[in-house]
Amino acid sequence: MADKSEALIAAQLDEMALKIMMVEPGDLSVVGELVVLVEGLQGLAGIDKYPALRKMGLALRAVIGQIVMTELPDSAENYERLGQCIGQMQEVYRKHGEDEAAEKSFALVISQIGYVPLSEDEGEVVKGATTEDPPPTANGPQSAAARHKSAKAVAKAAGASGGAPQGLRILESPPVEAMEFLQDPELLTGFVGETLEHLESIEVNVLELEDNPGDLEIVNKIFRPFHTIKGVAGFLNLKSVQRLAHSTENLLDDVRNGVHAMDAQVIDVVLKVGDFLKTMVENLKSVLTDGPEQYKNYDISDYVAWVETVQTGSSTGGGAESVAAAASVSAATPPDIIVPGRSSGEGVDGDPGFTPSTARGPGAPQKAAVGDSIKVDVEKLDGLVNAVGELVIMQTMVRSNPKIAVLSDPKLIKDFAQLARITSELQKTAMSMRMVPIRQTFQKMIRLVRDLSKKTGKEVNLVMEGEETEIDRNMVDSIYDPLVHMMRNSVDHGVQPPAEREKMGKPRSGTVNLRAYQKGGNMVIEIEDDGQGLNTEKIRRKAIERGLIQDSDKSSSYELNNLIFLPGFSTADQITDVSGRGVGMDVVKKAVEKLRGKVEAISEPGKGSLFVIRLPLTMAIIDGIIVRVGSERYIIPTTAIQESLKPRPENYNTVQGKGETLMVRGAVLPIIRLYKLFQVEPVYTDPCEAIVVVVEYEGRQRAIMVDELLGKQEVVIKNLGGLSDIPGVAGGTILGDGRVGLILDLAGIVQSHSGHGVVEEAGEA
Amino acid sequence: MGAASAAVDTSVGQGLGGKYLTFSLGKEEYGIVITKVREIIGIMEITAVPHTPDFIKGVINLRGRVIPIVELRMKFGMELKAYDDRTCIIVVDVPGPTGTVQVGMLVDSVSEVMNIASQDIEPPPDFGVTTDAENIIGMGKIKGKLKILLDVDRVIGRTLASSLASLK
Numbered sequence: 001m002a003d004k005s006e007a008l009i010a011a012q013l014d015e016m017a018l019k020i021m022m023v024e025p026g027d028l029s030v031v032g033e034l035v036v037l038v039e040g041l042q043g044l045a046g047i048d049k050y051p052a053l054r055k056m057g058l059a060l061r062a063v064i065g066q067i068v069m070t071e072l073p074d075s076a077e078n079y080e081r082l083g084q085c086i087g088q089m090q091e092v093y094r095k096h097g098e099d100e101a102a103e104k105s106f107a108l109v110i111s112q113i114g115y116v117p118l119s120e121d122e123g124e125v126v127k128g129a130t131t132e133d134p135p136p137t138a139n140g141p142q143s144a145a146a147r148h149k150s151a152k153a154v155a156k157a158a159g160a161s162g163g164a165p166q167g168l169r170i171l172e173s174p175p176v177e178a179m180e181f182l183q184d185p186e187l188l189t190g191f192v193g194e195t196l197e198h199l200e201s202i203e204v205n206v207l208e209l210e211d212n213p214g215d216l217e218i219v220n221k222i223f224r225p226f227h228t229i230k231g232v233a234g235f236l237n238l239k240s241v242q243r244l245a246h247s248t249e250n251l252l253d254d255v256r257n258g259v260h261a262m263d264a265q266v267i268d269v270v271l272k273v274g275d276f277l278k279t280m281v282e283n284l285k286s287v288l289t290d291g292p293e294q295y296k297n298y299d300i301s302d303y304v305a306w307v308e309t310v311q312t313g314s315s316t317g318g319g320a321e322s323v324a325a326a327a328s329v330s331a332a333t334p335p336d337i338i339v340p341g342r343s344s345g346e347g348v349d350g351d352p353g354f355t356p357s358t359a360r361g362p363g364a365p366q367k368a369a370v371g372d373s374i375k376v377d378v379e380k381l382d383g384l385v386n387a388v389g390e391l392v393i394m395q396t397m398v399r400s401n402p403k404i405a406v407l408s409d410p411k412l413i414k415d416f417a418q419l420a421r422i423t424s425e426l427q428k429t430a431m432s433m434r435m436v437p438i439r440q441t442f443q444k445m446i447r448l449v450r451d452l453s454k455k456t457g458k459e460v461n462l463v464m465e466g467e468e469t470e471i472d473r474n475m476v477d478s479i480y481d482p483l484v485h486m487m488r489n490s491v492d493h494g495v496q497p498p499a500e501r502e503k504m505g506k507p508r509s510g511t512v513n514l515r516a517y518q519k520g521g522n523m524v525i526e527i528e529d530d531g532q533g534l535n536t537e538k539i540r541r542k543a544i545e546r547g548l549i550q551d552s553d554k555s556s557s558y559e560l561n562n563l564i565f566l567p568g569f570s571t572a573d574q575i576t577d578v579s580g581r582g583v584g585m586d587v588v589k590k591a592v593e594k595l596r597g598k599v600e601a602i603s604e605p606g607k608g609s610l611f612v613i614r615l616p617l618t619m620a621i622i623d624g625i626i627v628r629v630g631s632e633r634y635i636i637p638t639t640a641i642q643e644s645l646k647p648r649p650e651n652y653n654t655v656q657g658k659g660e661t662l663m664v665r666g667a668v669l670p671i672i673r674l675y676k677l678f679q680v681e682p683v684y685t686d687p688c689e690a691i692v693v694v695v696e697y698e699g700r701q702r703a704i705m706v707d708e709l710l711g712k713q714e715v716v717i718k719n720l721g722g723l724s725d726i727p728g729v730a731g732g733t734i735l736g737d738g739r740v741g742l743i744l745d746l747a748g749i750v751q752s753h754s755g756h757g758v759v760e761e762a763g764e765a
Numbered sequence: 766m767g768a769a770s771a772a773v774d775t776s777v778g779q780g781l782g783g784k785y786l787t788f789s790l791g792k793e794e795y796g797i798v799i800t801k802v803r804e805i806i807g808i809m810e811i812t813a814v815p816h817t818p819d820f821i822k823g824v825i826n827l828r829g830r831v832i833p834i835v836e837l838r839m840k841f842g843m844e845l846k847a848y849d850d851r852t853c854i855i856v857v858d859v860p861g862p863t864g865t866v867q868v869g870m871l872v873d874s875v876s877e878v879m880n881i882a883s884q885d886i887e888p889p890p891d892f893g894v895t896t897d898a899e900n901i902i903g904m905g906k907i908k909g910k911l912k913i914l915l916d917v918d919r920v921i922g923r924t925l926a927s928s929l930a931s932l933k
Contacts, residue, residue: 386829390828632812679815718831719831720824721824721830721831721866726815727816728816729814729816732824732831734826741812752816
């Protein structure tokens with residue numbers, strides 16, 4: 001019997017693995033969340049059964065702590081190693097706490113980061129790059145001065161080798177009075193918003209430049225925002241931002257004037273500086289919201305030194321130098337990652353085979369024309385959308401008023417038709433104002449795939465289509481994480497290494513297609529790779545092993561492939577052994593279902609896989625089936641419904657006199673009597689007279705018993721005023737007759753029903 | 766808390782004077798600060814919401830907005846009475862978990878808006894344990910009749926929040 005506390009440990013490890021994937025150097029807030037997770041793991045009840053895990057957790061916590069304190073470099077390589085460590089912990093958990101190999105490799109990787117177990121050494125940490133530093137203690141607090149000194153030493157070292165500075169250092173903050181930029185918060189708010197936009201455009205343009213290294217117009221497009229940032233930062237007296245932007249601007253100016261070549265090193269510098277500026281500006285943002293004590297005085301000296309080194313480095317020697325830099329980087333990375341060079345003589349080296357490209361129609365302009373736009377407060381916009389929604393309902397209600405409905409004046413009928421047309425037009429426009437193109441989210445994937453292909457040594461073409469497709473702005477943030485996850489999967493597990501691809505007769509570089517389009521009231525996002533595809537046979541074996549399907553099961557390969565979305569199906573051991581990160585696809589499914597969407601996998605072994613995410617166009621409207629129970633009407637979201645039927649007596653069974661089940665297509669489903677759960681008076685109490693709606697939530701099927709199906713309708717979701725978090729109710733809506741109907745929350749219904757002591761299906765942990 | 770109730774919260778008897786909307790529940794007369802009242806509507810069909818306390822009668826559609834309805838008789842533990850054409854819903858603004866929310870109070874009938882001077886308001890009497898006097902800000906005396914002045918934020922706002930919290 002699977003223990004509940006064990007499931008918690010597994011879940012916590014999965015969370016950690018997911019979180020470490022999201023960490024980017026310089027983004028200490030995510031690292032902080034990771035610390036919370038690691039500490040949470042230590043606090044779990046069942047952890048005592050796993051002394052090895054406990055020990056590993058402690059070591060992990062210590063190392064992350066040192067990274068946060070900038071005693072160890074805050075670099076991508078270290079996060080990569082942390083990821084491996086977490087992978088090993090998952091391995092140990094899977095082997096029930098006994099896996100010496102995993103423990104050993106954990107110890108090896110963690111020592112590569114710079115962790116030294118306290119017991120063996122009196123807390124002295126030996127660091128490779130900065131051995132001349134005063135040895136900082138691993139656990140004791142370090143004086144600000146010492147930290148500053150070590151920062152300088154690193155800056156010197158960085159300046160000498162020409163490599164990227166590792167991590168961000170924070171100097172002592174000046175007194176609040178000295179923060180002149182706080183004098184005009186409004187101006188600062190504007191600066192923060194604009195700068196973040198500028199930085200995003202810089203990143204996109206830099207990545208585009210990688211493809212067209214000779215295009216000076218793109219260099220200009222990168223130069224200008226840096227110039228603007230410098231100017232405004234100077235005006236606000238944000239000295240560090242100004243200085244960093246200034247030196248980068250100088251470098252770009254040299255590139256513009258042909259003094260310095262646009263090489264991989266410059267691209268690297270601009271990207272990293274962009275990241276750093278972003279961190280600084282994000283910090284200013286938190287200063288604005290949470291007060292000046294949040295201010296972090298970042299030490300930019302090593303970055304400025306780096307930029308200047310790159311700038312003064314002779315342009316002809318740029319190639320050699322970047323090789324040197326690459327060498328110094330690869331010295332720090334585990335030897336098993338081989339970075340393949342590109343044979344073509346394009347002049348851009350360093351990036352193995354990553355080429356982002358956007359499929360465009362022939363003759364289409366390079367960039368879509370950007371119309372004039374104004375910024376509007378989101379609250380105002382929501383207010384407008386709500387008011388328009390009310391108008392539409394009111395309009396229908398007036399029209400269907402019995403006294404008006406009997407009038408047959410042709411003018412009145414014509415006017416009503418006109419009114420209906422205008423209101424629906426108005427509603428459409430108001431809704432569209434909340435929609436934004438998915439372009440920004442897609443563009444973030446360019447960077448992700450670039451970094452991933454670099455890390456894994458694979459050559460990947462990212463082809464994007466339909467970036468214009470619009471999505472509800474409230475959904476943009478929520479779709480980002482699952483998308484990152486699936487892109488990672490495609491590059492990491494899907495696309496094979498170049499050599500293997502050539503052996504199979506495929507082109508060296510793999511292609512990942514990222515597509516978005518609208519279809520039938522849905523927004524569809526597709527991620528397709530031409531990699532190895534899912535290993536259906538392995539999935540089948542795993543499913544049998546976990547008791548998810550019977551040995552004799554004759555499920556189609558499509559059905560089998562989609563089992564990967566079930567909880568407990570970790571991609572790591574069933575598809576590939578490349579990565580030790582066993583984050584299940586169930587995380588993706590959960591996130592997509594939260595947005596009331598669906599996700600499916602279609603795969604052909606050896607040819608590649610296609611993941612399709614279907615999302616509703618907006619979060620404000622839901623497609624639902626209206627059901628009636630007694631005098632009440634409820635709305636069940638269509639996405640969750642599989643079918644509805646009138647049960648036959650021979651399919652109805654009770655278990656131990658209490659639990660009721662219904663046999664539907666060979667599956668035994670628990671019956672939920674909605675009237676009992678919601679305490680209303682029904683018309684039918686005999687399931688065979690009523691109708692059951694078969695729903696699926698998180699892979700669990702239930703038969704919900706209702707009196708009658710009233711129809712399918714798109715309804716506008718409203719919250720229930722001050723009432724929220726009611727189990728089983730997701731919200732309300734105004735039905736055609738003006739009354740409120742409740743929208744069912746299947747997660748809550750399945751849960752509260754399980755709480756009523758009804759037997760669960762077998763196989764659930 | 767709104768400005769109105771902040772003024773009300775100052776020492777009893779002082780500064781409590783002002784305009785009150787009075788309504789009746791059975792033989793009892795109640796009053797609430799007029800600035801809390803958004804509108805008064807007739808009784809309409811109420812959609813029951815499961816898993817909520819008894820005194821939350823359900824939700825209604827107030828011109829496209831969904832608002833909860835509190836049955837005040839049930840809230841005060843009084844005997845229920847069939848609705849008639851005098852039954853009203855008083856829509857009030859109360860602080861919710863995230864900003865101000867509108868809540869409807871179901872009462873027997875609405876009487877009038879009257880001025881009650883500070884000197885006519887007495888502190889709430891001590892009922893011992895039998896009645897919760899916490900909801901009462903004072904007792905107004907108008908022409909020998911007693912008006913029980915309610916603190917809407919407490920009666921509706923706080924109970925709404927706490928009763929829902931206990932559901933989780």
